[in-house]
Amino acid sequence: MHSDIQCAICSSNNVKKIRDRFAAKYVNAPIVLDSVEMYRCEDCGEAFLSPEQAKDVSKAVKAAARTRLGLLSPARILEIRRKLDLSQEELESLLGLGPKVVTRWENGRVLQSKAADDVLRVMERLPEAVSVLKGIRESRRAPG
Numbered sequence: 001m002h003s004d005i006q007c008a009i010c011s012s013n014n015v016k017k018i019r020d021r022f023a024a025k026y027v028n029a030p031i032v033l034d035s036v037e038m039y040r041c042e043d044c045g046e047a048f049l050s051p052e053q054a055k056d057v058s059k060a061v062k063a064a065a066r067t068r069l070g071l072l073s074p075a076r077i078l079e080i081r082r083k084l085d086l087s088q089e090e091l092e093s094l095l096g097l098g099p100k101v102v103t104r105w106e107n108g109r110v111l112q113s114k115a116a117d118d119v120l121r122v123m124e125r126l127p128e129a130v131s132v133l134k135g136i137r138e139s140r141r142a143p144g
């Protein structure tokens with residue numbers, strides 16, 4: 001069935017799609033996912049992930065870490081940003097982040113720091129914090 005998938009250990013094409021527990025770590029925090037789709041080689045018993053499955057696992061590990069750390073979900077970050085009427089670029093500039101960082105938060109590929117998470121929550125409750133942050137940014141740009 002999956003003749004295009006080859007066992008990474010013995011090169012057999014006799015591999016089967018299964019679901020199993022998967023233990024991972026995110027920044028030293030052990031994360032266990034109960035049901036992860038992966039392949040298992042019927043010849044040597046090795047279990048492995050296709051690149052697509054690895055991407056899904058990476059997202060699921062981050063989602064579990066996000067819950068454990070009590071961080072805002074990607075959907076909540078998007079919601080807060082829209083409420084404040086900021087573009088991704090504007091939010092990056094306000095928080096002193098590099099390009100595409102907010103994009104990655106919002107698609108779940110990267111977890112925001114706790115500090116950034118706190119600032120997002122403050123901005124949601126006190127929208128005037130946006131202009132305070134803008135002022136801080138501008139005063140840093142000004143000489144002296």
Ligand SMILES: [Zn+2]
Binds near residue numbers: 008041044
């Ligand atoms: Zn094998």
